[in-house]
Every structure is written in C-alpha cells, then in structure tokens.
Amino acid sequence: MKGSAVGSVVLVPYADALMSLAQSQNLVDEFGDNCAALLELLDESPELSEILSNPIVKIVDKKAILANIVTDQVHPFVSNFLMILVDRRRIGYLRGICQRYQAALRALKGIVLAEVTSAVALTDAQTQSIRDRVQGMTGSNSVEIATNIDPEIIGGVIIKVGSQVIDSSLRAEIRRLGLSIA
Incomplete structure (x- = not known):
C-alpha cells in the first residue's frame, strides 16, 4: 500500500477510534501522553519496531513483548488497543497511528x-x-x-x-x- 492508501485505510480509522474512546472517557490528554511515550519507545528501540512489524513473529509473542514493556506505562485502554492492533495485524502501523492521534489532539486544542x-x-x-x-x-x-x-x-x-x-x-x-x- 502506498502512503495515502495506508493513511486512509489504516492510520486514520484507528487514530480516530482511539480519539473517540479518549473523548468518551475524558482521557484525551492522557492518551496523548501515552502516544508520545510509545513514539519515544519506538524511536529508542528500532529493534522493537522491527519485531512488531515482522509478520514471522507470532501474535502471542508480540503481545507478550508489549505486555512486558508498556503495561505499566500506558492506560489500560491504550494497552487493550495495542492488543487489538496485534490481533488485527496492524501493530506495524503503531507509529503512524500515534502520530495521527497527536495531530488530531493538536487540532482539537488549537x-x-x-x-x-x-x-x-x-x-x-x-x-x-x-x-x-x-x-x-x-x-x-x-x-x-x-x-x-x-x-x-x-x-x-x-x-x-x-x-x-x-x-x-x-x-x-x-x-x-x-x-x-x-
């Protein structure tokens, strides 16, 4: 998929779903902080990005890795969201989804x-x-x-x-x- 196709098919709907959940629970800023922490984690560990994007790595293993790394760092809703991304084989798009969420958050706050x-x-x-x-x-x-x-x-x-x-x-x-x- 090309950049615009990925944006419309994967990034936007998932980022919008995360924003919708955040707004309904009054957790918009906390989810924004969680996305920033996830982006920082991905920047600091290219190996993690590679593992999450690798289709050969089993879903169970990806979930275990994420559970060990981020469970205490993010809100439980965000942790569950990550597990859904793994189940749907969309975890490789995590960086883009978090960036889209932060862009939506900035737009919301002006x-x-x-x-x-x-x-x-x-x-x-x-x-x-x-x-x-x-x-x-x-x-x-x-x-x-x-x-x-x-x-x-x-x-x-x-x-x-x-x-x-x-x-x-x-x-x-x-x-x-x-x-x-x-």
Whole structure:
C-alpha cells in the first residue's frame, strides 16, 4: 500500500477510534501522553519496531513483548488497543497511528506544530522567540516545537508549519546568492 492508501485505510480509522474512546472517557490528554511515550519507545528501540512489524513473529509473542514493556506505562485502554492492533495485524502501523492521534489532539486544542531544523541546538530564548513568531503568524492558541539538528544547513533555521516552510538557513542564503549571480 502506498502512503495515502495506508493513511486512509489504516492510520486514520484507528487514530480516530482511539480519539473517540479518549473523548468518551475524558482521557484525551492522557492518551496523548501515552502516544508520545510509545513514539519515544519506538524511536529508542528500532529493534522493537522491527519485531512488531515482522509478520514471522507470532501474535502471542508480540503481545507478550508489549505486555512486558508498556503495561505499566500506558492506560489500560491504550494497552487493550495495542492488543487489538496485534490481533488485527496492524501493530506495524503503531507509529503512524500515534502520530495521527497527536495531530488530531493538536487540532482539537488549537495547537500548531512547528518543525524547526537548526545547525546546532537552540537555546530556550531562541525556542521561545520561534514559538512567539509562529503563534503570531498562525494565530493559534499554542505552538508545539519539534526540533531537529542538521549541521548541513550551516547556520540559521528552517521552520515548517503545515505546508508552509520558512527557510532562513545559511545554506539557502548561499543557494539564493548563487542563483542571483548566475
């Protein structure tokens, strides 16, 4: 399945179901925290992602692994949701489902996600300045900052909010200068 097909067939319905359950139980923020913890776990352990995605690994084994790792870290409803994903052979899509859930949570709360790429780690003052600028630009209630470090941009920052990209990196300035000279 291609990216858009996976999005419409698997990710959206499961993320929507999780959001619906969270709203009905007044657990929207707790489920959001659980999804963040699961995403962090998947990022820290590529081996776990591989095991969960591997069709050769038995369902019983996947459930046992998840039970040992996440039972104490997530709400029981989220734990049950994970077991349903395993039963339906959709656990390999966990990362995408959690990301979709968090996007729905941000939309529900009027929070904008700004993906910021810089050459070096940003200070708290720089992060706050970017947060204020994006909030003024979008008129949102709040701004969540996701930072990435890419030394190849040399200096400056690249800010992505939705489909809008503000590239004030030194690499982009050099490219623009080269185009204007040519």
